[in-house]
Amino acid sequence: MKISKELISESEIQSKINEIGDQINEDYEGQDLLIIGILKGAFITVSDLAKRLKVDVSFDFISVSSYEGTETSGQVKIEKDLDIDISGKNILIVEDIFDTGLTLSYLKKILDSRNPKSLEFMCMFIKDTDKTTSLDIKYHGFKIGPEFVVGYGLDFEGKYRELPYLAVLS
Numbered sequence: 001m002k003i004s005k006e007l008i009s010e011s012e013i014q015s016k017i018n019e020i021g022d023q024i025n026e027d028y029e030g031q032d033l034l035i036i037g038i039l040k041g042a043f044i045t046v047s048d049l050a051k052r053l054k055v056d057v058s059f060d061f062i063s064v065s066s067y068e069g070t071e072t073s074g075q076v077k078i079e080k081d082l083d084i085d086i087s088g089k090n091i092l093i094v095e096d097i098f099d100t101g102l103t104l105s106y107l108k109k110i111l112d113s114r115n116p117k118s119l120e121f122m123c124m125f126i127k128d129t130d131k132t133t134s135l136d137i138k139y140h141g142f143k144i145g146p147e148f149v150v151g152y153g154l155d156f157e158g159k160y161r162e163l164p165y166l167a168v169l170s
């Protein structure tokens with residue numbers, strides 16, 4: 001497979017990250033924040049965002065699986081849990097892409113039961129598809145069409161994550 005089309009450029013993505021970083025700095029001023037990145041796709045978003053943050057922030061990662069190839073399996077499983085106890089903390093979950101919402105609504109249920117002080121979501125890309133859930137995403141990057149995308153952390157069979165822009169495959 002070859003990359004057919006750049007959907008969102010590196011500079012558009014970086015200016016959106018700046019915008020979201022500024023907003024987070026304002027919203028969490030004077031407070032602690034624990035950012036939880038969902039592996040593997042969110043690693044680039046978390047690392048770019050981290051460099052913009054001025055609040056008292058720490059990081060952890062969780063790994064879940066929900067997809068195989070380009071098809072949803074409808075299954076969400078925790079592959080690697082958090083290392084940090086989140087009770088009483090302000091949590092921001094960072095996800096690469098929001099499609100049906102299955103992954104995040106599942107995580108919300110699990111993490112809410114661990115009694116965080118607050119729990120919010122950031123998604124870099126939101127797919128314009130039927131949602132199985134109506135989750136409130138506090139920080140979002142770009143709305144995109146229903147096509148399968150790669151780059152900026154998103155893969156196809158383990159490849160293309162390193163691209164600094166978002167693309168569709170042919």
Ligand code: 5GP
Nearest residue numbers: 067098099100101102103147148149154155
């Ligand atoms: P949801 O649970 O919201 O349906 O799906 C979220 C997960 O599905 C994302 O974390 C991502 O792993 C995967 N996913 C959904 N759409 C795409 C896509 O267009 N490209 C890639 N690479 N992964 C996707």
